[in-house]
Every structure is written in C-alpha cells, then in structure tokens.
Amino acid sequence: MRNTILFILAFFVFVDFTTGQQTDSTKVYKKKVLENAEVDLLMSLYNQDGVHSPVNGGIGTEKLVDGTPTITISIPLSDDDVLTVDAGISAYTSASSSNINPFRSTPVYLKGASLTNTVTTLTGASRGGGTVVVPTPNQTIVGYVPIGTPWLASTGASHADKNKAVHADISHSSDSRNFIVGSNVSYSKEYDYTSYGFGGNLTGLFNEKNTEIGLKGSVYLDTWKPLYPTELREYMDYGAATFQSQGYFNGVKILNQSGVQTTAYMPSAFKPWDSKGRNSYTLSFFASQILSQKLQVALFFDLVMQEGMLSTPYQRMYFADKPNYYIGSASDISIYTSPLNEHVYQLADDIERLPTSRYKLPIGVRMNYYINEMFVLRSYYRYYIDNWGLKANTVNLDLPVKLNQLFSVTPSVRWYDQSQADYFGPFETHLSTEKYYTSDYDLSKFTSMQYSMALNYTSITNSFHIGSLGLKNFNLKYSYYDRNDGLKANIFSVGVKFVNNY
Numbered sequence: 356m357r358n359t360i361l362f363i364l365a366f367f368v369f370v371d372f373t374t375g376q377q378t379d380s381t382k383v384y385k386k387k388v389l390e391n392a393e394v395d396l397l398m399s400l401y402n403q404d405g406v407h408s409p410v411n412g413g414i415g416t417e418k419l420v421d422g423t424p425t426i427t428i429s430i431p432l433s434d435d436d437v438l439t440v441d442a443g444i445s446a447y448t449s450a451s452s453s454n455i456n457p458f459r460s461t462p463v464y465l466k467g468a469s470l471t472n473t474v475t476t477l478t479g480a481s482r483g484g485g486t487v488v489v490p491t492p493n494q495t496i497v498g499y500v501p502i503g504t505p506w507l508a509s510t511g512a513s514h515a516d517k518n519k520a521v522h523a524d525i526s527h528s529s530d531s532r533n534f535i536v537g538s539n540v541s542y543s544k545e546y547d548y549t550s551y552g553f554g555g556n557l558t559g560l561f562n563e564k565n566t567e568i569g570l571k572g573s574v575y576l577d578t579w580k581p582l583y584p585t586e587l588r589e590y591m592d593y594g595a596a597t598f599q600s601q602g603y604f605n606g607v608k609i610l611n612q613s614g615v616q617t618t619a620y621m622p623s624a625f626k627p628w629d630s631k632g633r634n635s636y637t638l639s640f641f642a643s644q645i646l647s648q649k650l651q652v653a654l655f656f657d658l659v660m661q662e663g664m665l666s667t668p669y670q671r672m673y674f675a676d677k678p679n680y681y682i683g684s685a686s687d688i689s690i691y692t693s694p695l696n697e698h699v700y701q702l703a704d705d706i707e708r709l710p711t712s713r714y715k716l717p718i719g720v721r722m723n724y725y726i727n728e729m730f731v732l733r734s735y736y737r738y739y740i741d742n743w744g745l746k747a748n749t750v751n752l753d754l755p756v757k758l759n760q761l762f763s764v765t766p767s768v769r770w771y772d773q774s775q776a777d778y779f780g781p782f783e784t785h786l787s788t789e790k791y792y793t794s795d796y797d798l799s800k801f802t803s804m805q806y807s808m809a810l811n812y813t814s815i816t817n818s819f820h821i822g823s824l825g826l827k828n829f830n831l832k833y834s835y836y837d838r839n840d841g842l843k844a845n846i847f848s849v850g851v852k853f854v855n856n857y
Contacts, residue, residue, distance in 0.1 A: 413794030415505025614685025
C-alpha cells in the first residue's frame with residue numbers, strides 16, 4: 356500500500372511538472388485558489404429520546420440534548436496555499452450517560468416514637484437503608500436511601516460534558532491547478548476521552564478538469580480515561596471480600612429478585628481494561644467524472660482499521676444465567692423493564708466486551724443530475740461491511756429547488772438499513788460464558804429514515820455587510836430522524852458564511 360501511494364504521488368507530480376514546463380514560455384495570470392479570507396459560523400442543536408440505553412444494558416431512557424457551535428476560518432496564505440482552521444464545542448446533557456452512577460437519594464422520615472428502633476441511622480447523603488414512608492407535617496428526616504431507575508436521568512456529574520475540538524488543514528495547489536496536496540492535524544478532548552489526529556491528501560484533475568481522482572489517509576490516536584459503573588468501580592477499588600462494607604456500599608441494602616436483602620452480589624466477571632488506547636487508520640479513494648453537461652458521477656471507498664479498546668467501559672451487561680440484584684425499592688422490581696419503574700436499579704454483571712480490532716469497508720457512488728434551471732437531483736448510495744458481521748445500505752436523495760437568484764430550498768430523504776452485529780444481544784440475553792457481548796442497539800438490526808428541509812441564501816455580490824465581512828451564504832436546516840427501535844431525534848442547524856472583502 357505504501358508503494359502504491361508513493362507511485363500515485365510521483366505520477367501526479369510528473370504530470371504537473373511536464374504541464375508546467377510546456378507553459379513556462381508564456382507567462383499567464385494565475386488566479387488565487389482563494390481570493391479572500393472566509394468565515395463560517397455553524398450552530399446545530401440535536402435532541403433525541405429512545406428506550407434502549409446501552410449504559411443501562413439495553414433498556415431505559417436515551418434522552419440527549421447536544422448543542423454544537425463551530426467556527427471555520429479559511430485564510431489564503433499565498434496564491435497557491437490555503438489554511439483552514441475549524442474549532443467547536445459540543446456541549447451535551449445525556450440521561451443515558453448520567454446513569455453511570457444512577458443512584459440518587461430519597462429521605463427516610465421518622466414517623467412517631469414507635470419507629471425509632473426500625474429506622475437505620477445513616478451517615479451519608481446517598482448511603483444506608485431504612486424504612487421509607489410518606490412524609491407528613493413535622494416529620495424528621497433521619498437519613499437517606501439510594502434509589503435509581505434506568506428510565507430517569509441521574510443528577511451525577513456524568514449527566515453533562517463538553518467535547519472541545521480543533522482541526523487545522525493546509526492545502527497547496529500547483530500552478531496549473533491540476534494537482535493539490537494537503538495535510539491536517541486535529542485534537543479533541545472530553546472528560547474521559549482524548550484524540551489526536553493527522554493525515555494527508557492528494558488530488559489530481561485531468562481531462563480539462565472533467566476527471567478528478569483523490570487519495571486521502573488519516574490516523575487517529577485516542578486514549579480513554581475509563582469510567583466504570585458505580586457498582587463495578589467499587590468492586591474494583593475494594594475487592595471481592597470487602598466492597599459491600601466499604602465505600603459506596605457501606606450500609607446500602609442490596610436486594611435479590613424477591614426483594615430480600617442479601618450479600619450474594621458478586622460481579623466476578625468484571626475486570627478493568629489494561630489497555631486504554633484506541634487507534635484508527637483510514638485510507639480513502641475517490642474518483643469523479645463529468646459525463647455530460649447535465650450528469651456527474653463519483654465513486655469512493657474507504658479502508659478503515661481500528662485497534663485497541665473498542666468497547667465503551669461504562670456500558671453495563673446483564674447475563675441471563677446469573678441472578679439479579681438491585682438497589683432501591685423492592686416494590687418496583689416486578690416492573691423493572693417498564694417506564695413505570697422509578698425506584699429500583701439493577702446491578703451490573705459486567706461491562707460491554709468487544710474485540711480489540713475491527714475492519715470496515717464502505718463503498719459508495721454519488722450521481723448529480725441537472726434537470727433544468729430550477730431543479731437538480733443529487734443521489735447517493737453506500738454499501739458497508741465489517742468483520743463484526745454488520746452490513747448496511749444507505750440511500751440519500753436531495754432535490755435542490757432554485758426559487759430565484761438568491762434563494763433555494765432543498766428537501767431530502769435518507770434511508771438506512773443494517774444487519775445485526777455478531778456480538779449483539781438485547782437486555783439480559785447474553786450468557787456469562789460468551790467471550791464478547793454488547794447490548795448497544797447501534798449494533799442491532801434496524802432501519803431508519805431521516806427527512807430534511809433546508810433553506811439556502813447565496814449572494815454573489817456579498818451586498819450585506821457586517822464591518823468588512825460580506826454575507827456570502829446563509830443556510831437553515833431541519834431534520835427529523837426515526838429509527839424502528841424507538842429512537843427518534845430532531846436536528847436543527849444554521850450556518851452563515853462571510854467573506855472578507857477588504
């Protein structure tokens with residue numbers, strides 16, 4: 356593969372060099388690749404809900420709200436070189452990830468002198484047991500007991516986080532503008548995950564720029580700071596012999612399936628990860644061809660290899676061949692998998708376990724057809740396969756409609772269908788004897804539809820100004836996403852592009 360890349364690079368350079376030699380005797384004006392600096396501002400708001408949270412082992416709320424402001428600045432460094440820097444923050448609140456620690460406190464009240472000896476004295480805001488009764492005026496709170504449910508968000512620190520990311524790309528175009536070479540670096544960070552990336556790309560234009568061929572490579576070197584579910588973290592920190600009498604579990608009642616207090620809970624299948632790295636390597640190829648004045652087609656494929664910690668360390672697993680244990684109210688055990696359950700949470704047997712390597716191969720084709728001055732049809736198909744047994748098909752159709760010289764609208768629809776990965780099983784269906792297991796419905800069999808509508812404003816003259824910045828483009832888009840496993844989402848986005856006219 357390395358020799359192939361070097362050959363393509365050498366070929367592009369040779370073609371560009373010989374073309375340049377032929378035109379050296381006639382000096383012509385060379386237009387800048389980018390005339391003026393451009394600034395793109397993008398804001399998107401995403402919210403979803405569903406009933407298959409992987410943090411809760413495949414059941415429970417999937418409520419999530421994510422706001423992502425992003426700024427992209429493109430700067431011409433010379434006639435041939437352009438620097439592009441984009442930075443953004445993804446700030447989200449997630450009911451699902453909040454349940455890494457699902458337990459919240461509910462008060463225990465002293466109801467008269469007759470209960471004095473039946474209520475346990477508690478020593479922490481979320482510790483202990485006791486008798487929970489309905490409060491009446493003048494009752495005294497003598498402590499708190501922990502309760503939880505996969506159907507409500509916890510209020511712990513993991514319910515919200517921010518992902519901060521920055522990406523820088525520099526591209527160089529040859530004098531003939533038939534050869535482009537680029538390189539990029541990137542960095543992103545959130546509380547439990549850090550990513551460093553770098554890559555490069557080569558693009559060649561042939562046949563009077565009617566044919567375009569490109570090759571791109573990228574590497575991402577990522578590191579987890581593993582967060583484990585509360586019960587498994589305590590088992591890891593204190594050991595099998597004493598974890599139920601120290602730390603979080605000190606004084607906390609653990610219940611069996613019958614609602615009877617027990618000390619039998621022992622998540623011995625759990626072992627923390629030794630390796631915390633996740634590396635991804637991607638090699639992408641694309642070719643585009645203008646076949647006529649109205650038709651353009653493009654073909655592309657990616658080769659992706661991932662290695663390292665490909666599991667998510669805080670996603671719980673529950674085994675069908677192991678007893679169930681709970682913290683909270685015994686009365687809700689019988690309705691545990693129902694949204695009516697508000698007061699009990701099942702303790703995990705282990706975390707998600709997946710292979711430490713994965714190979715992906717997406718292959719796609721794109722076709723754009725100019726119907727007339729008002730309509731353009733853009734179509735896209737992709738087939739995906741990987742070595743985890745997952746296969747998928749994607750079809751996307753856009754129909755931009757030009758309303759006048761400034762405005763256009765674009766309705767679009769996207770259909771997606773995938774098979775089930777080899778290691779997926781719903782809540783409490785895996786066996787403890789299996790090597791790999793997950794209840795993440797992103798790896799299940801499902802079909803989804805996404806419907807979108809976008810309004811676009813484009814000005815050639817940039818007549819509207821804010822200081823030295825002229826408005827070049829404004830885009831407003833709404834999308835509705837519907838998955839047949841119950842996940843639904845709304846996506847709002849607005850984008851503005853300014854050009855520095857001075």
